[in-house]
Amino acid sequence: MPRALISVSDKRGAVEFASGLAELGWEVVSTGGTAYTLAKAGVSVTPVEQVTGFAELMDGRVKTLHPAVHGGILARRSVPGDLQQLASHGITPIDLVAVNLYPFRETIARPDVTAEEAIEQIDIGGPSMLRSAAKNNESVIVVVDPMDYRVVLDALKRGGVTQNLRRELAAKAFTHTAAYDGAIAAWLAGGTGDLPPTLVLVLERMQALRYGENPNQHAAFYGTGEPGGLAAHTQLGGKELSFNNLLDVDAALAAVGAFEREVACVIIKHTTPCGIAVGTNAADAYQRALATDPVSAFGGVVGFNTVVTGEAARLMGDLFLEVIVAPRFQPDAIEILTKKKNLRLVEVPRAEGPALDYKRVRSGFLVQEILRFNTDESAWSVPTKRRPTDDEMTDLRFAWAAVMSVKSNAILLARDRAAIGIGAGQMSRVDSSMLAVHKAKAAGHEPAGAALASDAFFPFRDGVDAAASAGVRAIIQPGGSVRDAEVIAAADEHGIAMVLTGVRQFRH
Numbered sequence: 001m002p003r004a005l006i007s008v009s010d011k012r013g014a015v016e017f018a019s020g021l022a023e024l025g026w027e028v029v030s031t032g033g034t035a036y037t038l039a040k041a042g043v044s045v046t047p048v049e050q051v052t053g054f055a056e057l058m059d060g061r062v063k064t065l066h067p068a069v070h071g072g073i074l075a076r077r078s079v080p081g082d083l084q085q086l087a088s089h090g091i092t093p094i095d096l097v098a099v100n101l102y103p104f105r106e107t108i109a110r111p112d113v114t115a116e117e118a119i120e121q122i123d124i125g126g127p128s129m130l131r132s133a134a135k136n137n138e139s140v141i142v143v144v145d146p147m148d149y150r151v152v153l154d155a156l157k158r159g160g161v162t163q164n165l166r167r168e169l170a171a172k173a174f175t176h177t178a179a180y181d182g183a184i185a186a187w188l189a190g191g192t193g194d195l196p197p198t199l200v201l202v203l204e205r206m207q208a209l210r211y212g213e214n215p216n217q218h219a220a221f222y223g224t225g226e227p228g229g230l231a232a233h234t235q236l237g238g239k240e241l242s243f244n245n246l247l248d249v250d251a252a253l254a255a256v257g258a259f260e261r262e263v264a265c266v267i268i269k270h271t272t273p274c275g276i277a278v279g280t281n282a283a284d285a286y287q288r289a290l291a292t293d294p295v296s297a298f299g300g301v302v303g304f305n306t307v308v309t310g311e312a313a314r315l316m317g318d319l320f321l322e323v324i325v326a327p328r329f330q331p332d333a334i335e336i337l338t339k340k341k342n343l344r345l346v347e348v349p350r351a352e353g354p355a356l357d358y359k360r361v362r363s364g365f366l367v368q369e370i371l372r373f374n375t376d377e378s379a380w381s382v383p384t385k386r387r388p389t390d391d392e393m394t395d396l397r398f399a400w401a402a403v404m405s406v407k408s409n410a411i412l413l414a415r416d417r418a419a420i421g422i423g424a425g426q427m428s429r430v431d432s433s434m435l436a437v438h439k440a441k442a443a444g445h446e447p448a449g450a451a452l453a454s455d456a457f458f459p460f461r462d463g464v465d466a467a468a469s470a471g472v473r474a475i476i477q478p479g480g481s482v483r484d485a486e487v488i489a490a491a492d493e494h495g496i497a498m499v500l501t502g503v504r505q506f507r508h
Helices: 014-023 032-040 048-052 067-074 080-088 104-108 115-120 125-135 146-157 163-189 243-257 282-292 310-316 331-337 390-403 429-442 462-469 484-493
Strands: 003-008 027-030 096-100 141-143 204-209 219-223 234-237 263-269 272-279 300-304 321-326 344-347 356-361 364-369 411-415 418-423 451-454 474-477 497-500
Touching (some): 014 096, 048 067, 067 080, 067 125, 104 115, 219 243
Parallel strands (some): 003 027
Antiparallel strands (some): 272 418, 411 451
């Protein structure tokens, strides 16, 4: 009778898998909570302590670290000496190991987690069994992903698991343990304020893509294993997501993520907003975001930080869009939008973003803390003679949150908590100022009286002069230029109120 050892933290499909093995004549050995779950479901289970002759020690810290377990896993069936040693010690070979590990990542993602709780979620026996089984994959089937249970059962029913599948499963096991160890190493090394000396980055292919940025480039989407984010997306309709779609969806999530307490909508083109606004609901926020630049919105990606309603869906029905991404879509919205067969609908649950931002360079990575919007205004100051009015201050706060997602040099004009003109990616800040004014006028907006946000300081007064000539009345910017005095004096000459935040939001 072949023997399987099943010990899983994620118990999805475990009962069905164990039942399937038992029906095929396998003995099932299990541990602790998994054994209890299987036995409760009526599966015949041999407790691991019956195999080892030892009860679990130290609240389960030691239960499978025993020669009766690892000898049974590591014995090479093609080496007579290995089998003789098993027999001499009364050890039964283990032919299948199904293990997944304690939820370490999910535990440390909790804001209230203690160090003691995190430590107890560092699995020792699980990775040891996975590595032993994966090393001996010629003789042992190793299963780490519940999605593979059916694949293995079907192969066993057909007569056996091929060596190619065994190697594929073994590779998956080592990938899993490497990612797990990397997460632990990063946590032990400390927070992102003190980046660790070594980073372990294990990427799992989540999706093959038709091509990359251009049709002659092969591409795929790889996940880091961090909870949430694009790896957790659900596609409800439309064509397969492309490389460029995924880049724009990520940019959309970052843009609306700056608005935690307000309903926000953004329209992304080439990873930067061409429209962004807040509103009373999804439909209102979309209409206001679309009004920023209706021409550029064609073929864009629309992102929400709220549920997409049927009303919002009807408003989006007339515009050609590539993707709509939101935490959730109401059923009537799905019904309306899926009538456009190529429109991709993507749900991504609202969650804290990744801790680190990786940018690939030749032969390495640049790594930094992810840029998060800072709502603390304690360091803000008003150096100009005129202070912003309450209405101007409301628009300045909106503009400061919105400009964070615009590629630098970034200038954003706002009125009534909606962007009316965006200048992005120019080589000089004065060009971005003039472009933002041009885009506003082209869309039928009046820049006079608008608020302006700059993601980084004005190196010269010319950007302020350009804004003033269009009638801008209030500016928010980080400050910090050697010519701040000159820039502030220009604002005073034009009667512009200026707020300095002391923090840059540059997006290269």
